[in-house]
Amino acid sequence: MTLKSLALGVAGLLIALLVAGAGYFSLRATDRQAAAPHRLRPGDPQVLHVGARIYAQQCAACHGAKGEGQPDWRDRGPDGLLPAPPHDASGHTWHHPDEQLFAITKQGLARLINQPDYRTAMPAYDGVLSDDEIVAVLSWIKAQWPPEVRQRHDEINVQYRKSLSQ
Numbered sequence: 001m002t003l004k005s006l007a008l009g010v011a012g013l014l015i016a017l018l019v020a021g022a023g024y025f026s027l028r029a030t031d032r033q034a035a036a037p038h039r040l041r042p043g044d045p046q047v048l049h050v051g052a053r054i055y056a057q058q059c060a061a062c063h064g065a066k067g068e069g070q071p072d073w074r075d076r077g078p079d080g081l082l083p084a085p086p087h088d089a090s091g092h093t094w095h096h097p098d099e100q101l102f103a104i105t106k107q108g109l110a111r112l113i114n115q116p117d118y119r120t121a122m123p124a125y126d127g128v129l130s131d132d133e134i135v136a137v138l139s140w141i142k143a144q145w146p147p148e149v150r151q152r153h154d155e156i157n158v159q160y161r162k163s164l165s166q
């Protein structure tokens, strides 16, 4: 083997590695997007426009026009069910990462807490709202929170995603 063909061989190998590496990283990026299609977008005016409409149509009757919830929402009513909690900063909606809020709204609480018999007034919106509509309404809810609560929610998301990748 001449020196020149050796050099060409090494160069070829390096290029192959680079191409494979780039492929790997772009795959990782697509993976991450695929794993996170339900992230809230409280900074996107178009999403908020849709979200506000859906909130008024689907959620306000129980959670209140401004997300104030029903009175005495911490105590179960005579029917044994919990009233609708507030979605504003006084409630604990913002304690849940995006993925959980999405799952609660789409699949319902019973699925999320893995207790199929859990009785709740909260409807599951699977088949009623599309995934994009659920993201939109939750984004609108988040957009109503004061900046410091939004920031704490961003941190909750970061912590939650870290805990998933460990």
Ligand code: HEC
Pocket (backbone or CB within 6 Å): 054, 055, 058, 059, 060, 061, 062, 063, 082, 083, 084, 085, 091, 092, 093, 094, 096, 101, 104, 105, 109, 119, 120, 121, 122, 123, 125, 137, 138
């Ligand atoms: C028929 C009344 C009703 C409607 C309509 C309703 N909810 Fe609820 N929601 C509830 C109740 C009641 C709870 C508390 C459930 C429990 O813990 O049993 C709840 C809980 C939730 C929670 C969990 C909050 C937390 O702090 O853990 C989220 C998120 C939520 N609702 C989102 C929505 C969204 C988004 C809509 C509209 C698309 C909506 N809800 C419409 C009654 C309702």
